[in-house]
Amino acid sequence: MKKYILRFKGLFFINIISVILASLVSVSMAFVLQLIIDAGTAMDMKKLKIAAIIGFVFILIEMLTDFTKRALQAKFIKKALTSLKNDIFHKILNRNIKSFNQENSANYISVLNNDIKILEDDYFINILQSIYHIAAFIASTIALILINPILTVAVFIVGVLPILTPIVFGKKVSRKKTIYSDNLSKFTTKIKDMFSGFEVIKSFNIEKRAINDYEKSNMKTEHSKYKFNLLSSFVYSLSVYFGGLMFIVALSISMYFVIKGTMSMGLMIASIQLMNHIVNPLLILSNSLTKLKSIKGIEKKITNILNDKSEADTGIDTFEFKNDIRFDNIEFSYDEDRKILNGVSLTIEKGQKYAIVGNSGSGKSTLLKLLLRYYEDYNGHISIDGIDNRKIKVSSLYNLVSTIHQDVFMFDDTIKNNITLYGNYSEDEINNAIIHAGLESLINSLKEGVNNFVGENGCNLSGGEKQRIAIARALIKQTPILVLDEATSSLDNETAYNIENSILSIEGLTSLVITHKLNEEILNKYDGIIVLKDGKVVEVGEFDNLLDKKSYFYSLYNLCGI
Numbered sequence: 190m191k192k193y194i195l196r197f198k199g200l201f202f203i204n205i206i207s208v209i210l211a212s213l214v215s216v217s218m219a220f221v222l223q224l225i226i227d228a229g230t231a232m233d234m235k236k237l238k239i240a241a242i243i244g245f246v247f248i249l250i251e252m253l254t255d256f257t258k259r260a261l262q263a264k265f266i267k268k269a270l271t272s273l274k275n276d277i278f279h280k281i282l283n284r285n286i287k288s289f290n291q292e293n294s295a296n297y298i299s300v301l302n303n304d305i306k307i308l309e310d311d312y313f314i315n316i317l318q319s320i321y322h323i324a325a326f327i328a329s330t331i332a333l334i335l336i337n338p339i340l341t342v343a344v345f346i347v348g349v350l351p352i353l354t355p356i357v358f359g360k361k362v363s364r365k366k367t368i369y370s371d372n373l374s375k376f377t378t379k380i381k382d383m384f385s386g387f388e389v390i391k392s393f394n395i396e397k398r399a400i401n402d403y404e405k406s407n408m409k410t411e412h413s414k415y416k417f418n419l420l421s422s423f424v425y426s427l428s429v430y431f432g433g434l435m436f437i438v439a440l441s442i443s444m445y446f447v448i449k450g451t452m453s454m455g456l457m458i459a460s461i462q463l464m465n466h467i468v469n470p471l472l473i474l475s476n477s478l479t480k481l482k483s484i485k486g487i488e489k490k491i492t493n494i495l496n497d498k499s500e501a502d503t504g505i506d507t508f509e510f511k512n513d514i515r516f517d518n519i520e521f522s523y524d525e526d527r528k529i530l531n532g533v534s535l536t537i538e539k540g541q542k543y544a545i546v547g548n549s550g551s552g553k554s555t556l557l558k559l560l561l562r563y564y565e566d567y568n569g570h571i572s573i574d575g576i577d578n579r580k581i582k583v584s585s586l587y588n589l590v591s592t593i594h595q596d597v598f599m600f601d602d603t604i605k606n607n608i609t610l611y612g613n614y615s616e617d618e619i620n621n622a623i624i625h626a627g628l629e630s631l632i633n634s635l636k637e638g639v640n641n642f643v644g645e646n647g648c649n650l651s652g653g654e655k656q657r658i659a660i661a662r663a664l665i666k667q668t669p670i671l672v673l674d675e676a677t678s679s680l681d682n683e684t685a686y687n688i689e690n691s692i693l694s695i696e697g698l699t700s701l702v703i704t705h706k707l708n709e710e711i712l713n714k715y716d717g718i719i720v721l722k723d724g725k726v727v728e729v730g731e732f733d734n735l736l737d738k739k740s741y742f743y744s745l746y747n748l749c750g751i
């Protein structure tokens with residue numbers, strides 16, 4: 190986290206100056222009190238007037254320095270947190286799909302909301318406040334030494350105790366805070382899941398179960414917070430006790446000097462005030478130290494995200510697809526127990542259209558995911574024009590390959606922005622994509638046309654309409670390779686037929702289309718049909734040839750054919 194202080198070191202330095210200034214002004218008030226009380230006890234009206242004016246000016250200065258301190262602190266916090274949150278978000282977004290999916294997305298949300306708030310309070314603000322109290326402590330100590338060294342020594346002998354408290358309890362408090370942060374993260378995950386699955390909860394009448402789950406998680410989170418607060422409170426109370434002890438000792442000693450006649454009443458009040466500036470900082474600093482120790486777990490969590498180096502997008506940059514894609518003896522497992530792809534070898538020629546068919550779970554989507562580098566830990570090679578796809582920059586790869594999934598994500602924006610994804614495309618390009626994706630009649634029927642809002646994750650659209658927007662989104666990129674993973678599954682046969690037909694007619698486009706709809710007319714138009722069975726390519730060929738073979742495809746077609 191120090192990095193974010195150093196990144197704005199100029200502003201941080203000004204903050205330190207203003208904090209120290211505010212602190213010194215606050216400490217100096219002790220002497221203003223001394224002036225007023227001494228003028229009062231001496232029954233000196235003239236001195237009292239002067240002291241009162243000085244007091245008035247001091248209060249004004251105190252207000253101004255305090256405001257400056259707060260304003261500068263707010264500015265520093267704004268800059269440091271914006272920068273930190275941006276860095277975290279960039280790192281998360283730079284993750285590859287596999288590593289992103291290893292973490293529940295709600296955990297990222299929790300880091301960006303909950304943990305950042307804890308860091309703001311317990312790290313950034315805490316550090317500035319600590320500097321304020323350290324300055325007050327030092328200035329008051331020097332002043333108290335000058336007033337009465339014996340009193341100062343006594344204050345310090347008892348003063349060691351509140352400092353020792355956080356050292357003794359620091360680790361325990363940190364552990365409790367990490368548990369709380371983890372539970373908060375799980376709680377956020379739970380809420381996100383429930384709201385995302387709202388329709389499922391409703392339609393399956395599982396509200397009771399959902400409420401039960403929520404309440405359990407809520408209880409666990411609040412309980413861990415309670416335990417953390419309980420321990421923190423105990424540590425704080427212990428510090429307060431030691432602070433009080435210090436105060437009584439110092440008050441008794443200074444009163445002793447007043448009785449002895451070596452200290453004026455005003456000086457005694459000033460000493461008490463200075464003691465406040467020694468006792469309070471010690472209490473607060475001990476608490477601050479506890480807080481600083483307690484954020485170690487959260488700091489580690491955030492540092493892990495920030496230090497994630499595996500995601501740097503390096504490799505071959507500009508790339509033009511000229512010849513073919515080759516899958517060479519691909520073996521892959523998601524986990525060690527089960528091989529999903531088992532020796533897949535294929536050649537995809539540029540400009541040709543391929544349908545990928547096979548039983549459910551045979552590895553069709555997985556094969557395409559490997560081409561798209563969702564996963565890189567496979568055996569064998571996938572090469573594009575002879576270059577291993579793992580050596581190509583991911584961003585360059587996605588400039589080469591567009592993909593359309595069965596589950597489409599829609600941004601809560603207009604149809605147009607969901608198609609262009611905020612890229613700059615001409616009206617013609619947008620219209621072309623709309624026509625090829627079969628969206629024309631939908632858009633014509635909407636009052637706002639392409640500027641119609643789709644709602645949260647496309648809730649204003651049907652599944653098929655969302656799929657067509659996703660198809661337009663992929664087509665507009667005009668990449669040389671197009672990959673469709675059951676992209677027309679939500680469409681009626683006629684629309685699906687028209688869209689597939691339209692894609693098949695795009696000249697020069699290399700397409701790989703996973704399909705369950707075994708329609709003779711469409712399948713006949715593919716240059717090749719790749720048949721997968723249990724992680725192996727069992728047949729490759731044109732529709733008629735495969736039927737003639739009367740082998741696996743033949744039985745699949747007779748089972749699922751339309």
Ligand SMILES: Nc1ncnc2c1ncn2[C@@H]1O[C@H](COP(=O)(O)OP(=O)(O)OP(=O)(O)O)[C@@H](O)[C@H]1O
Nearest residue numbers: 523524529547548549550551552553554555556703
């Ligand atoms: N992220 C994952 N982690 C673990 N196993 C997975 C994961 N994704 C898929 N699988 C498993 O891998 C196997 C192949 O899945 P894949 O999605 O590639 O099949 P598919 O042929 O596309 O199936 P379908 O036609 O039903 O979509 C399945 O048994 C599936 O359960």
